[in-house]
Amino acid sequence: xxxxxxxxxxxxxxxxxxxxxxxxxxxxxxxxxxxxxxxxxxxxxxxxxxxxxxxxxxxxxxxxxxxxxxxxxxxxxxxxxxxxxxxxxxxxxxxxxxxxxxxxxxxxxxxxxxxxxxxxxxxxxxxxxxxxxxxxxxxxxxxxxxxxxxxxxxxxxxxxxxxxxxxxxxxx
Numbered sequence: 202x203x204x205x206x207x208x209x210x211x212x213x214x215x216x217x218x219x220x221x222x223x224x225x226x227x228x229x230x231x232x233x234x235x236x237x238x239x240x241x242x243x244x245x246x247x248x249x250x251x252x253x254x255x256x257x258x259x260x261x262x263x264x265x266x267x268x269x270x271x272x273x274x275x276x277x278x279x280x281x282x283x284x285x286x287x288x289x290x291x292x293x294x295x296x297x298x299x300x301x302x303x304x305x306x307x308x309x310x311x312x313x314x315x316x317x318x319x320x321x322x323x324x325x326x327x328x329x330x331x332x333x334x335x336x337x338x339x340x341x342x343x344x345x346x347x348x349x350x351x352x353x354x355x356x357x358x359x360x361x362x363x364x365x366x367x368x369x370x371x372x373x
Contacts, residue, residue: 204261204273204286209297212260212287220258224291225268225276229369233307236262236294244272251279262287262294308368315360319344 207215216222216238224231225244235241239262242251253259259280263269269276269286277284287293295301308314326340351357363369 204269204277204284206288207260207285208288209294209299212285212294213299215258215260215285219256220260220285221253221256222260222262222287223253224263225261225272226263226291227311229308229311230264232304233310234291234301234303236291237300237302244268244276247272247276247279249279250281253280253282256282258283258285260285260287262290264290265292266290311360311363311369314363314369315357318359318363319348 222236222239224235224239224241227243231241259282261269261276266289322344323341326337330338
């Protein structure tokens with residue numbers, strides 16, 4: 202069992218007929234911008250049967266569709282009704298001219314913060330390594346090693362550290 206693809210316009214019609222829209226993105230992504238009718242259930246928290254109160258159909262989406270495609274079998278197996286994947290995800294919904302709710306003042310997604318911080322540290326290590334002492338090239342090497350470890354293990358120390366920063370703390 203897998204997810205059928207559905208266009209944003211067809212999804213909107215199904216929503217009007219009682220379908221349920223499920224946003225599978227991370228909490229920080231959902232907090233910045235989401236489709237008003239969407240229920241938030243991060244993909245890593247979905248396992249086993251999901252209760253959607255007798256919905257005729259469930260439509261899953263992420264930002265662009267990749268996460269939904271990667272988890273299609275798992276998501277489809279969690280419901281007993283028709284299950285769909287929104288073509289293009291949230292980006293496709295917006296491209297179709299459909300409205301989303303934006304929440305101003307939310308920080309950048311954590312993944313983007315990690316990329317900015319890691320890239321800045323690598324660049325700093327290279328510049329300082331040339332300008333001051335070659336020993337500072339180690340900074341770039343350590344960041345690279347940390348990114349490899351994060352990719353292999355699934356644990357990103359930099360992301361954990363950034364989550365603790367004041368701008369990423371949940372308020373209210």
